Amino acid sequence: MSTPEVFRDAALAVPGVLGMHAGPHGTAATFSTSGRVWGVRVGPDQLDVHVITESGRHLGELGREIQSAVRAVGHDYAGQIVVHIEDITVPQQNPQPDEAGTSASRTDTEEPRRTP
Template sequence: MTDMDGGPAVDPTDPGLQPESVDSTDSTGSTDSTGSTELVERLQAAVLAVPGVSGLHGGPYGALATYLPGRRVVGIRRRDDHTEVHVTVAAGRPVRQVADDVRRVVRDIVDQPVRVTVEDIA
C-alpha cells in the first residue's frame, strides 16, 4: 500500500498502531464530550466537598480514573450501569458514614447505582 505521495500508507486498523485501550466512554457509550467532562468535574467537586474525604484515590496502580481531553480525573469512573468512586478518608472520621455521604452526593448527580470504595485513611 502507498499513500497519495507515493510513500508507504499507514493502515489505521493495524493493531500495532492502536493506542492502549482506555475506557473513556460516558454512560451512553460515546467518548467523552463536554457534557460528560462537566459531569465528571461536578462529581469530583461534590465528592471532595464531603466532610471526611481527604482526596480521590486511583486504586491499585492509580488505574481507576476518567480520561478527559488532556487530563484524567483519578478516583471516578463512569460505566454504563454504575459509577465508581474511590476515596481516601481523613483519619478519625467514621469510614462508613463518609462512604454513605459520598454515595448520597453522587446519587444526587447521577441516576444510577454508585459504588464507593475507601482505598486509604490519611
C-alpha cells in the first residue's frame, strides 16, 4: 500500500510545485510511522494534496499533472484525488543577499516547505 510520503514526494516532483502546504488551519496532514506528513490528507474515499506553486503556471493543468503523478504511485488507492493549490508565489528576479550573504527566497507569511 502507498504511504503519505510517497504521495507527497510524487506531488513535489511535478514541475512548478514548490512545496507542500498545511492547508486551512493546519489540518492538511496525515500521520505515518515516520511522523506527520504535511500537505497530504488520506481518507478512505478522498486523498487531498495541498501545494504551493509558482506564478505563471496554468492551475488546471498543474492540478491534472499532480493528480496523474499521485495516481501513478498510488495505483492501489481507489478514492478520488483532489488537489488544493493553497498559495502562489512570485519568483524574485534579483534576490537581495541577506546578512549571511545568502539569497532569501521565502517570506515570513509562507508555509515552510515540508520535506522528510
